[in-house]
Amino acid sequence: MAIDINKVETIIGEHGKDENDLIQAMLAIQEEFHYLPPEALEKISEQLNVPMIRIYQVAAFYKVFSLEPRGKHIITVCNGTACHVRGSSMLVDQVDRVLKIGPGETTEDLQFTLEEVNCLGCCAIGPVMTIDNKYYGNMSVSKVERVINKYVEKEVVADD
Amino acid sequence: MTEQITPVELEKQRNHILSARDASKPTIMVCGGTGCLALESDKVAEALKKAIQDQGVDAKVELKTTGCPGFCEQGPLVVVHPEKIFYTHVKPKDAKDIISETITNGKVVDRLLYTDPITEKKVLYEQDIPFYKQQTRVLLKNSGIIDPEKIEDYIAVDGYKAVSKALFEMTSEQVLEEVKKANLRGRGGAGFPAAIKWELCRKEKSDQRYIICNADEGDPGAFQDRGIIEGNPHSILEGMILGAYAIGASKGYIYIRHEYPLAVKMIKQAIVQAREYGFLGNNILGSDFSFDLEVQLGAGAFVCGEETAMMASVEGRVGEPRTRPPYPAQKGLWGKPTNINNTKTWAWVPHIINNGADWFASIGNEKNRGTMIFSLVGKVNNTGLVEVPMGISIHDLIEGIGGGVPKGRKLKAVQTGGPSGGCIPESMFDLPMDYDSLREAGSIMGSGGVIVMDEDTCMVDVARYFLEFCKFESCGKCNACREGVKRMWEIVDYISRGYGEEGDIELLEELAHAVKIGSLCGLGQTAPNPVLTTIKYFRDEYEAHIRDKTCPAGVCKALITFEIIADNCPGCTLCARYCPVEAISGEKGKPHVIDESICIRCGVCRDVCNYNAVVVR
Incomplete structure (x- = not known):
């Protein structure tokens, strides 16, 4: 997958100037592309003057980073304690049944990625699921497919 | 303002x-916190705006989006000031x-009022709702009143008054002494006195x-x-400016989770506004004190809450803890003296400078002063x-404010x-909720999460x-934590799957001890606590599994097995349609x-059943 290298340079320029800014620059790249493309990491290495081995070390350590391309839509199921006792693992199972992806996996058409997160801090309205940073509170197994379909349908409309 | x-x-x-x-003009406050937003409060705000225009009452009323007033369970929340008429579960069509x-x-919309689950009576005003009535709101007082995106709203509620007082009427020693006298203990969980930490950092010789x-x-x-950052971000900045003045620091960082996008937006915006007003930057308010702040985003690693790991992360490295000493106060960020405090600790400082240490000491009990914010969640009626x-008792917190357990289930633990x-x-x-009592019971205060658990x-x-x-x-640095916690998990996982053996409980206890003493940082040292306390207080449950x-x-x-009670089942076919394995x-x-023989025990049938016909045996 080709990426816009000019965009990468602009993002790095906005978020970092030296090695201290490594994580912040990587977060911005991740935010833009939903993963860390190798070309972008090489640019970071060059512009912030950090060896590639340290960049891969950071990428492997922090949970938010992905070295693999991820879906256009990111589904996050909160598995914080409050959501857990209210049955969040059933939501994960249901997403798996609907889209055939487990936590950390991406659909073959690169439309959806499923992730589990420790806590989104919406414990009072758990279990909580988000798609592309839109929050869905008081979720239940029976609502999962309906919510996901909103994003599938949007796609069809856009293609027409 | 430049x-x-x-x-x-x-x-x-x-x-x-x-x-x-x-002050007498009605103001409609719509909660814009993450919780209410998830329930589409943004659409409620839009609908209200439209209704105001349609009905031509622009001049008679003001509309405001605020931070979280805390009662997330009842969201989206709309409160009409000055009387504080409290509307719950508001939908756009109610606007x-x-x-x-x-x-x-001047009438009340009855159907939107809060109904007390115990008396079943409608409650009109916020201050009369049991959830609010029994609280002492200091840090949260202004969340739900001010617009977090407007610095003027914060200034209107005495914002930055403490900075002005400290910089022009007090020496930095006096600020430190006041916080020390108040005995403000760190709100991050361990409860270490904040001013003692400040003093250590201040005493280190450094440029x-x-x-x-x-x-x-x-x-x-x-x-x-x-909640605080989304609802009142300037209170954190003010606390940090005061702390920096007392310590003699010129640069600060706010390390915040990237999982909180709204809070990140609010704090970044607040920093820009504070700079424009001259509360941050060179020569604050014209004094000779200079201080500035930067936001650093966490990248999803729990261990970074530990202070040495956090510093490594701020420096752009892998967040692994290191041995202490040297403590951060001696050798912190880039080898310079550094002081780390929790968000709530910083938020307390302006209140202490404004109202004095004696006022602070009058709240709470002797060794544990002030208030604590708890997030009351799980199997409890009033979450938020x-x-x-x-020092409030667990009972008062859960029954009094929380309103007990829903659906008449039996309370089991917190x-x-x-x-x-x-x-x-x-x-x-009956145990008081404070640092010392909780530690004696084998738990800790932590950052204040209270998860209520019922018989289910x-x-x-x-x-x-x-x-x-x-x-x-686990970051994997220490053997005891990396391997020990994994082995403990295996044993408990085996027990939960019916493969437990006699002697497993004792083995868990022994391993727990080894992990505690063999780990460098708080993560490993405390990881066995949930196992140890559940064994201590609920040994019979382990034994039933084994x-x-x-x-x-x-x-x-x-x-377990799932079963349908024939008498309750009207044959609506819903469960059969949802069952993933037919x-x-x-x-x-x-x-x-x-x-x-086919059932995978996913529980979907019980979740979708409208007749309570599916039971677990």
């Missing part, structure tokens, strides 16, 4: 803002009625000192830092953020302190859940049955 202002001009500004306001009835006709705000709220089930004096804390059984609910919660499953969390979050191969709470999948059969209009 020119720097002096204390005199700040007061002028404040008076100007206040005099331009009409027209709120404007035409409440604003134009540069740093301070950090720990807003890496990683404990699952806790969201008070998010709750601010109460330190879990405090996140993955480092423990479970406290119902028999000990399996304590072995809870222990397994936290071990899985720590297994995943000896009888049953899960008394009906949670552990391998040990284990449910039956004719329409007749009771259905589950084929146990």
Whole structure:
């Protein structure tokens, strides 16, 4: 997958100037592309003057980073304690049944990625699921497919 | 506002803002916190705006989006000031009625009022609702009143008054002494006196000192830092400016989770505004004190809540803890003296400088002063953020403010302190919620998460859940934590699947001890707490899993079966349609049955059933 290298340079320029800014620059790249493309990491290495081995070390350590391309839509199921006792693992199972992806996996058409997160801090309205940073509170197994379909349908409309 | 202002001009500004306001004019406050947003409060705000225009009452009413007033369970929340008429579960279609009835006709929209679940009576005003009535709101007082995106709103509620007072009427020693006298203990969980830490950092000889705000709220089930930052971001900045003045630091960082996008937006915006006003930057308010702040985003690593790991992360490195000493106060960020405090600790400082140490000491009990914010969640009627004096009993917190357990289920335990804390059984609910009492009971205060558990919660499953969390979050540096927690998880996982053996409990206890003493940082040292407390207080549940191969709470999948009660089942076919493995059969209009040999115990059938016909055996 080709990426816009000019965009990468602009993002790095906005978020970092030296090695201290490594994580912040990587977060911005991740935010833009939903993963860390190798070309972008090489640019970071060059512009912030950090060896590639340290960049891969950071990428492997922090949970938010992905070295693999991820879906256009990111589904996050909160598995914080409050959501857990209210049955969040059933939501994960249901997403798996609907889209055939487990936590950390991406659909073959690169439309959806499923992730589990420790806590989104919406414990009072758990279990909580988000798609592309839109929050869905008081979720239940029976609502999962309906919510996901909103994003599938949007796609069809856009293609027409 | 581009020119720097002096204390005199700040007061002028404040008076100007206040005099331009009409306190008797109705203001509609819509909660814009993450919780209510998830329930589409943004659409409610839009609908209200439209209704105001449509009905031509622009001049009669003001509309404001605020931070979180805390009662998330009842969201989206709309509160009409000055009377504080409290509307719950508001939908966009209700907007027209709120404007035409409440604003134009001065009447209340009955159907939107809160109903007390115990008395079943409607409650009109916020201050009369039991959830709010028994709270002492200091840090949360202004969340839900001010617009977090407007610095003028913060200035109007005495914002930055403490900075002006400290910089021009007090020496830095006096600021430190006041906080020391107040005995403000760190709100991050351990309860170490903040001013003692400040003093150590201040005494170190160095050309540069740093301070950090720990807003890496990683404990699952806790969201008070998010609540404060989203609702009142300037209070954190003001606290940090005061702390930096007392310590002699010129640069600060706010380390915040990237999982909190709204809070990140609010704090970044607040920093820009504070710079414009001259509260941050060179020569603050015209004094000779200079200080500036930067936001650093966490990248999803629980261990970064530990201070040495956090500093490594701020420096752009892998967040692994290191040995202490040297303590951060001696060798911190880039080897310079550094002081780290929790979000809530910083938020307390302006209040202490404004009102004095004696006032602070009058709240709470002797050793645990001030209030604490708890996030009351799990199996409890009134969930949300709750601010109460330190030392309130668990019983008062859960029954009084929380309104007890829903659906008439039986209360079993509370879990405090996140993955480092423990479970406290119902028999000990007279225990005061403070640092020392919780530690004696084998748990910790942590950052204030209180997760309520009822008879349907399996304590072995809870222990397994936290071990899985720590297994995943262990940074891997220490053997004891990396390997020990994993082995503990395996044992508990085996027990939960019916493979437990005699001697497993003792083995767990032995391993727990080894992990505690063999780990460098708090993560490993406290990871065994959930296991140890559940064994201590709920040993019989472990024994039921091991000896009888049953899960008394009906949670552990391998040990339960689902069954349809024929008498309750009208044969609506809903469960059969949702069953992912086609284990449910039956004719329409007749009771259905589950084929146990096919059933994967996912629980979908029970979740979708509208007749309570599916039970767990």
